[in-house]
Amino acid sequence: MHLLYTRFITVAGQLAPLLGEFERRARAHPEELGALLSECYAAYFSARKSLLVSRITEQIRGLDPARTELVELVRFLYCAQNELVMRRDRVL
Numbered sequence: 001m002h003l004l005y006t007r008f009i010t011v012a013g014q015l016a017p018l019l020g021e022f023e024r025r026a027r028a029h030p031e032e033l034g035a036l037l038s039e040c041y042a043a044y045f046s047a048r049k050s051l052l053v054s055r056i057t058e059q060i061r062g063l064d065p066a067r068t069e070l071v072e073l074v075r076f077l078y079c080a081q082n083e084l085v086m087r088r089d090r091v092l
Contacts (some may be wrong), residue, residue, distance in 0.1 A: 043075060
């Protein structure tokens with residue numbers, strides 16, 4: 001596992017309770033905290049993207065387009081994206 005990803009997991013575990021509380025407060029006061037929460041999400045997903053894109057690209061290149069693995073991966077990624085959008089929308 002990449003060293004930065006290991007560090008990300010460690011820090012994410014420490015920040016999860018704080019972010020949970022922040023999300024709760026943002027739901028109660030969206031006009032005051034909604035934009036700041038959106039910035040937090042943008043920073044989080046930017047960091048995740050920088051850690052995951054190369055690994056995902058490597059995995060996709062290793063798939064055989066003639067087999068169903070690629071189709072299954074695309075379906076999974078589409079569902080994961082939809083889930084993240086729904087979670088974000090519930091908080092905001």
